[in-house]
Amino acid sequence: MTGNALQFPISEAPAMGEPLAVAAGVYWLRMPLPFSLNHINLWLLEDQHGWTIVDTGINTKACKQLWQQVFDQHLKGKPVTQLVVTHLHPDHVGLAGWLCERWNLTLQMSRTDYMTCRVLMSDTGKQAPQAAIDFYCRAGVSEQQLKTYKSKFGGYGKGIYAMPDHYLRLQDKDTVTMADAEWQIIVGRGHAPEHVCLYCPSLNVFIAGDQLLPTISSNISVWPTEPDSDPLKEWLESCAMLQQKLPADVMVLPSHGQVFFGAHQRLQRLIDGHKKSLVKLVDACAQPQRNVDLFSQLFRREINDDVLTLAVGETQAHINYLVKQNKIQSNTADAQGAVWYQTI
Numbered sequence: 279m280t281g282n283a284l285q286f287p288i289s290e291a292p293a294m295g296e297p298l299a300v301a302a303g304v305y306w307l308r309m310p311l312p313f314s315l316n317h318i319n320l321w322l323l324e325d326q327h328g329w330t331i332v333d334t335g336i337n338t339k340a341c342k343q344l345w346q347q348v349f350d351q352h353l354k355g356k357p358v359t360q361l362v363v364t365h366l367h368p369d370h371v372g373l374a375g376w377l378c379e380r381w382n383l384t385l386q387m388s389r390t391d392y393m394t395c396r397v398l399m400s401d402t403g404k405q406a407p408q409a410a411i412d413f414y415c416r417a418g419v420s421e422q423q424l425k426t427y428k429s430k431f432g433g434y435g436k437g438i439y440a441m442p443d444h445y446l447r448l449q450d451k452d453t454v455t456m457a458d459a460e461w462q463i464i465v466g467r468g469h470a471p472e473h474v475c476l477y478c479p480s481l482n483v484f485i486a487g488d489q490l491l492p493t494i495s496s497n498i499s500v501w502p503t504e505p506d507s508d509p510l511k512e513w514l515e516s517c518a519m520l521q522q523k524l525p526a527d528v529m530v531l532p533s534h535g536q537v538f539f540g541a542h543q544r545l546q547r548l549i550d551g552h553k554k555s556l557v558k559l560v561d562a563c564a565q566p567q568r569n570v571d572l573f574s575q576l577f578r579r580e581i582n583d584d585v586l587t588l589a590v591g592e593t594q595a596h597i598n599y600l601v602k603q604n605k606i607q608s609n610t611a612d613a614q615g616a617v618w619y620q621t622i
């Protein structure tokens with residue numbers, strides 16, 4: 279079982295929009311997501327003068343209504359004074375602009391994720407560029423899948439309220455004061471370009487974002503804008519770095535799933551899982567394979583149109599890692615434009 283080394287101190291997650299205290303001045307707030315991943319965990323941190331919000335939920339009516347309920351019922355008459363966003367995905371940053379307007383806040387975020395978010399949002403309403411179409415052709419997707427991809431292009435921005443035009447940069451080793459305690463920024467990579475995690479030594483609490491999740495493994499993807507990137511290497515290095523930096527008994531507040539103990543074991547399991555997948559891919563590539571042929575080695579679930587780009591991206595992340603390690607090599611594209619990989 280995935281979680282057998284982990285401990286979950288809070289057996290039941292809070293109801294949507296109902297903050298639950300998990301440490302001194304730290305509250306767990308759950309919001310709904312309109313995906314198969316049906317929720318996100320956000321964090322509210324209280325001090326004498328006001329509240330810090332960590333992550334925002336996606337830009338939907340349901341999330342805005344829940345925020346209004348929190349503002350009306352749970353802030354004890356104090357304002358929201360800070361907003362920190364862990365990374366650029368719409369479930370985390372979706373309502374940042376709305377919250378900044380509502381409370382006159384300055385968004386705090388890493389530079390790479392803030393800038394990348396602004397760039398990706400500018401794709402909304404545009405047609406899929408040739409570079410992206412070529413990327414999915416090289417992976418071997420079908421005509422039908424490509425058509426669907428083109429029709430959904432620019433969807434990222436639809437989950438995000440207009441972003442604030444300025445922000446405050448957070449970077450690795452910075453500190454932020456929240457809930458009257460000092461939190462160290464630890465930047466992780468691989469899932470997002472510059473993912474902000476927050477570690478509080480005095481509370482022994484780690485706000486992990488998507489950098490460390492208890493039961494699902496975070497998506498590690500290569501995207502068409504940077505087709506030769508090696509996010510899996512960055513992810514594995516980040517896992518090892520977190521094992522070094524975090525105490526074994528830290529309480530982890532993840533963005534999805536339950537609050538847990540067992541950070542070191544979970545990080546090791548994530549590292550081992552990817553290493554096992556890499557071995558499987560090398561074995562499978564004894565016979566030439568395209569990206570799409572390798573899904574069955576990496577994913578237990580059926581890959582439908584909803585998750586196709588995530589599956590291609592994650593498979594390409596494993597492929598690029600192995601190519602850079604000289605374990606597999608690519609042949610020139612076939613008549614359909616697909617690239618075949620073979621073990622060296």
Ligand SMILES: [Zn+2]
Pocket residue numbers: 365367469470488
């Ligand atoms: Zn994410």
